[in-house]
Amino acid sequence: MEITEAEVLDLLNKWRSEERNVTCGILTIIRDGKTLELGRVIGQIKTLSPGAVRVGSIYGPPGVQVFTYVEIPLTRVARYRYLEPKPLAESCLRVHLEGGSIVFSLSVLP
Numbered sequence: 001m002e003i004t005e006a007e008v009l010d011l012l013n014k015w016r017s018e019e020r021n022v023t024c025g026i027l028t029i030i031r032d033g034k035t036l037e038l039g040r041v042i043g044q045i046k047t048l049s050p051g052a053v054r055v056g057s058i059y060g061p062p063g064v065q066v067f068t069y070v071e072i073p074l075t076r077v078a079r080y081r082y083l084e085p086k087p088l089a090e091s092c093l094r095v096h097l098e099g100g101s102i103v104f105s106l107s108v109l110p
Contacts (some may be wrong), residue, residue, distance in 0.1 A: 001081065001082050001083075002079065002080065002081055002082075003080050003081070003082045004080070005050075005074065005076065005078075005080065007080070007082075008074065008080045008093065008095075009048070009050065009074070011082070011091075011093060012045060012048050012053050012093070012106075013048060015045055015106075015108060016044070016045040016048055019044055020044065020045075020108050020109070021042065021043070021044060021058065021108070021109045022042075022043065022044065022045065022055060022106050022107060022108055022109065023040055023041070023042050023089075023105075023106070023107045023109065024040065024041045024042075024043070024055040024070045024072070024104060024105070024106050025037050025039070025040045025104070025105040025106075025107075026038045026039045026040070026070060026102065026103075026104060027102070027103045027104075027105060028101050028102060028103070029101040029103065030101075035103060039070075041055055041056075041057050041068060041069065041070045042057065042058060042059060042109075043055045043056045043057040043058045043059075043065075043068075043069070044056060044058060046069065049074075050074065051073065051074055051075075052071050052072060052073050052074055053071070053072050053074060054069050054070070054071045054072075055069060055070050055071075055072070055106065056068070056069040057069060070104070072095055072104045072106075073097065074095070075097070077097070077098040077099065078095050078096060078097050078098060079095075079096045079098065080093065080094070080095055080096075081093070081094040081096070086107075088107075088109075088110075089107035089108060089109065089110070090107075090108040090109070090110050091107070091108050092105060092106065092107040092108075093105075093106045093107075094106075
């Protein structure tokens with residue numbers, strides 16, 4: 001289901017305040033709507049602003065964790081989709097940047 005930018009910020013703020021563990025996948029659209037995963041970080045939402053959300057890794061030595069993150073731009077031209085819970089994720093948010101082929105997928109871990 002499509003959701004608004006305000007709803008996205010509310011959802012991400014909720015996940016951040018609850019200190020939920022999330023996976024953040026970076027995908028590219030290859031053809032016919034199919035995606036290819038380029039990478040993934042398992043972590044927590046470290047920073048959130050109207051312009052971006054940063055998911056920092058919870059794995060590895062502390063000195064490395066600070067440099068292992070994904071920063072997702074939250075722009076007015078992005079499309080936001082909330083997906084219903086699945087067996088391996090309590091909820092999922094997809095951020096598709098318009099004009100490009102990059103999709104970010106954030107899933108809350110049970």
